[in-house]
Amino acid sequence: MSTTAFDTAITQARDLLRWRSPLRTELWAARLAAELEAAGETEAFLRRAEEDGRQEARLALTALAAVGALDARDAAAREPEELAPESGVPAPDSGTPTPGAGEVLGWMRRMGRVVCEGAWYGKADPYGEQVLAVLAFRYENGKEPHILVIGIDQPQGGLAVDGLVEELKFLDDLGLREAEPGVVGGRILDAFELGETVMGAAVAETLPAIRPLAVARARTVPGLVRGAPDETLTEFEDVPDLPGAREAFGKLAEFVGNRPLWWSPGRVRQFLTSWLPREAILSEEAIAAMPEVVRAWSRYRGDQPAVLRQIDEDAPRLPALMADDSLAGLGKRLARNLPADDA
Structure with missing residues (x-):
């Protein structure tokens, strides 16, 4: 050099x-x-x-x-x-x-020798397109308290896109929920590991400079849990009392997968007009109940007006889209014994 x-x-x-x-x-x-x-x-x-x-x-x-x-x-x-x-x-x-x-x-000798004192996790924006994973630390002598904040992108699959080290007061207006440190630490490591496998992902220019410290900090957290499921789905208790609603919610849960905090107008449209017709086999009762199930989930995920307007726009088209066999994907065609050459 x-x-x-x-x-x-x-x-x-x-x-x-x-x-x-x-x-x-x-x-x-x-x-x-x-x-x-x-x-x-x-x-x-x-x-x-x-x-x-x-x-x-x-x-x-x-x-x-x-x-x-x-x-x-x-x-x-x-x-x-x-x-x-x-x-x-x-x-x-x-x-x-x-x-x-x-x-x-x-x-x-105190460098790297830190104690994790807490963790938080939640949306960084109203639609959860980016989530924040936060760990709080002090050195073993109790000095220099600080938090590690990692932004994890949802549309790109859950990879780390930004990060910083700040004082605890940085959290004051973010509204994040307290979480298990081992789970949050595992998610940070998962997010950086995923980023290493994705070529050309859009990340902050400052991320490489924080990555070594972030990974080292996350690895110090006791009881790390890798690949932890998000409990947002299991905590949802407002499935409407309608015929077919449980069946409909099962498909919604399958769609949101391990990124349930991401719920935007674009994702609503993708679910109702693309994913369901291509992938889902539903009873007539579930199709009829789906709009109310999606509205209930949307209220739970923040009650964003733009999301509710998107449901109102797309939900009336759902029965016709579900009945259109030309929209079915290969897996759905095989399950329903539809001719594959109709695609």
């Missing part, structure tokens, strides 16, 4: 030694890891840092290990035991020299 890039990192690390903030240092390390990976310079940087040997270089290696940017063997080898005492670098608050190696080691 270029000497200028390495020297810039060392200068930044020198400033971080003055601040002695584990959180600030981990955020810097996450950005550095993303930049090195994008430039293909990770291994070159690690070699330079190991050869350099200065306190700033050791800090960079330790911080990169704390955010999971190194493999387990390298991380173990880069614990900060070998730091040598230095003096003459003023601290920001007192103008006095930095402490000896013992105190430096004290705050450096």
Whole structure:
């Protein structure tokens, strides 16, 4: 890697030694890891840092290990035991020299050693096209409380598209529900894992710089649950008391799947005018009950006026669409013994 890039990192690390903030240092390390990976310079940087040997270089290696940017063997080898005492670098608050190696080691060893104190999950917008998964942390000494906020896109399948680290007061006006930390942590890991398999997904430009820290934080949460179902469906108790309503709701539940918080006018139209005619086999009672079932679900999902207007527009067409065999997909045709060449 270029000497200028390495020297810039060392200068930044020198400033971080003055601040002695584990959180600030981990955020810097996450950005550095993303930049090195994008430039293909990770291994070159690690070699330079190991050869350099200065306190700033050791800090960079330790911080990169704390955010999971190194493999387990390298991380173990880069614990900060070998730091040598230095003096003459003023601290920001007192103008006095930095402490000896013992105190430096004290705050450096706290990096990555956090305790999860809570979790929240819910819609980021009225239609739930993006949901927020939030975890709250403090370091083991109780200092620097912070929250990790990850935006998870629903139309793109549930992948991570944005993230930030903030203070707890950031949640004040979001209306998110408290959730099990292990479930939220698992969803964050699932969202990042999915993002690695999707080419060309639209994500925030700032996401790569938060990803290493986000993944490392999520992995510290006890009792992680991967692939956890969303309980929104099982908590819904307002299925109308109509013939066929339970059957209709079963198809609605099948359609929303593991993304039940996403309920927009576009998704309503897709369900009523495309998915049901293509995929669903329903009794006449279920078809008749479906509009009221969808209205009840829509009220539960926020009672958005635009969603209700979309139901009013599309629901009257449902019986005719369900009766049109030319709209049936292959699975429905096979189930009903319809000729496949009618498609």
